[in-house]
């Protein structure tokens with residue numbers, strides 16, 4: 070569904086998509102389109118249908134960016150990249166994780182070769198006529214990235230945080246101290262009015278974004294005080 074000019078959002082809705090656990094997918098349309106986190110492998114046909122129904126041309130997707138390497142985000146990536154002729158990209162640290170300790174999650178379809186991925190680094194990132202900024206945001210995984218599109222006041226955070234809570238830190242490669250630092254880092258970004266998370270609904274509006282950071286800060290404080298269950 071179209072959320073804003075050139076921003077399309079496909080929630081992790083199992084009632085609409087075939088397959089198991091999915092991530093929310095995002096398409097940023099442009100001279101060439103950028104997709105973020107296509108989801109699990111079995112979702113691809115439904116996702117292509119939904120993109121096409123929205124008037125987008127899958128053949129215009131030139132880059133598929135994975136916020137991190139978990140299969141509910143990356144599983145459809147290979148088939149999608151082959152279908153669209155798109156380049157797969159992750160943060161360089163996540164690529165190393167995926168082919169190292171994170172290989173426990175490499176369960177979907179034909180395996181990738183490490184050199185097939187384009188390695189991203191923190192900093193300015195231009196694609197499709199747009200100027201983005203990549204942030205390295207570890208905590209959920211070592212190389213999780215967040216995409217900031219300042220012109221649209223958009224932040225795509227993957228599983229760093231959701232509406233009301235931050236992402237799991239107890240999976241392989243997770244780190245609670247890294248997550249706390251990442252949340253402080255992202256909260257400093259000015260002028261964010263739309264946050265698209267890897268799961269759950271979008272966080273829309275400046276006040277909602279700020280209120281969510283306040284909720285996350287309360288969660289962090291409870292964790293640090295040892296009063297958070299689990």
Ligand SMILES: [Fe+2]
Nearest residue numbers: 137139209228
């Ligand atoms: Fe994840």
